Amino acid sequence: MSATVEGGSSSPTRPRWREVAYGGMQLGFDDNHTGETFLADMVMNANVVKRDLLxxxxDSIxxxxxxxxxxxxxxxxxxxxRSTMNExxxxxxxxxxxxxxxxxLILTEEMLSxxxxxxxxxxxxxFTTGLYVLAPIYQTLTRxxxxxxxxxATFSLLLLHLFLHDYSGSTIRNPGALKNPNLTSCISLNASVVASVFIASRLPxxxxxxxxxxxxLQVFLFAPLIAYCMKKYSxxxxxxxxxxLMAVTLAFVYALHPLVFVLLLGIFIFVTVVCPYWLIGLQECKFEINGPWDEAKLCFDITD
Structure with missing residues (x-):
């Protein structure tokens, strides 16, 4: 004989589902259960940065x-x-x-003592003394x-140098910097040094x-530092x-060969105008979805 309650129901109430990060399975619900408001917190392109073309x-300069x-x-x-410039x-x-x-450096760097x-x-x-002592070795290195x-080899090394160079900072550590240059910057610098040695080995x-x-070495080592200090100053x-600098470079290149002048001018236009416009256009194709399904970021409230 089963016991019944007159005027009532014998079915237990279903427990409420709770959204927890580390709670295990909840009784009465599947492991992949989602609540009714699961899609309410969906955000489109939350981390997309709106960039200004100008x-x-x-920055591309x-x-x-x-x-x-x-x-x-x-x-x-x-x-x-070509022996146009002598020693x-x-x-x-x-x-x-x-x-x-x-x-x-004296005029632009505030922390310089x-x-x-x-x-x-x-x-x-x-550095200069070491270069002078090693000059005979460099002269006969690739005989x-x-x-x-x-x-x-020199052309390939220069391409590698340009590809890996850190255009946002300095090749060497500037005064007051908290961290050293990254690995790619060091590889880029070494590529430029080897290219310089190859050229020097062909001199008389x-x-x-x-x-x-x-x-x-003065240019490859210290030109990025000077440019960084100048940009930070003003x-x-x-x-x-x-x-x-662009105008002077184009003038000297034109005197060397007009075809190289056209090529370099096209590179400047592509880097300074076309690439920024291209980047801004690609931002409209950005499609990123963020929501509760992303990895949980735990926040701990530590009070005294």
């Missing part, structure tokens, strides 16, 4: 600026290999770059290799090798310097 174009710097280095290499001209250029770098300047001066002294192989004298190596100064 701001992206201004840093890339064009460094392309100009590398193009000027290649121009100096070309004129040196005296290269040494004067090296001294001018060295003095200019220290002046720009006399002790840090002395540290830089000692490092440059050891057994053909020139075509050297040009192809020890002084030529020393001068071109000093010039190349963005308007950064823009004026970049536009002037």
């Amino acid at each position: 701001k992206v174009m201004q 840093s890339i064009s600026q460094y392309l100009c710097i590398v193009a000027l280095v290649v121009l100096v290499w070309t004129y040196t290999l 005296n001209s290269l040494l004067i250029l090296d001294g001018t770059l060295l003095v200019s770098r220290f002046l720009i 006399l002790g840090l300047l002395l540290h830089y001066f000692l490092n440059i002294s050891f 057994s290799n053909s020139s075509d192989s050297i040009w192809a 004298s020890r002084v030529h090798v020393f001068a071109i190596m000093l010039f190349s 963005f308007r100064l950064h823009l004026v310097f970049s536009v002037g």
Whole structure:
């Protein structure tokens, strides 16, 4: 005989489902059960950043600026290999770059002290002495290799350098920086150094090798630092310097070869105008869905 309650029901009430991160299965519900408000918290494109075309174009100028710097280095290499620039001209250029770098650092870097300047001066002294001692080794390093192989390797290394270069920061650690450059920046710098050694190994004298190596390493090591300090000091100064550098580079390239001038001008337009417009257009194709199905982010309230 079953016991019944008169005027009532014998079925138990169903427990309420609760949304918990780590609670295991709940009685009466499947493991993949979702509540009625599961899709109410769905958000479309929550993390998509709306970019301004003018701001992206201004940021892309840093890339064009460094392309100009590398193009000027290649121009100096070309004129040196053609004997248009002799060793005296290269040494004067090296001294001018060295003095200019220290002046720009003094004028733009607020955290620069006399002790840090002395540290830089000692490092440059050891660096220059080491280059002069190693110049005979660099001169004979690729004597057994053909020139075509050297040009192809140098071109490939420069492409690798441009592809891996950190255009938002500095190749070496700037004063006051909290972290060192990343691995790709170091690989990029090493590629430029090896390319410089390959070019120096094709020069006729020890002084030529020393001068071109000093010039190349000054540019590849310290030009990103100078550009970074200048941009941090004044963005308007950064823009004026970049536009002037583009004009000077294009003028020298045109004097070398008009076809190279057209190619370089097209690269500048593509990097500064086409790529930012392309990026802004691709932002409209961004489709991202966020909701309760994403990985839970636990927040712990720690009170004293």
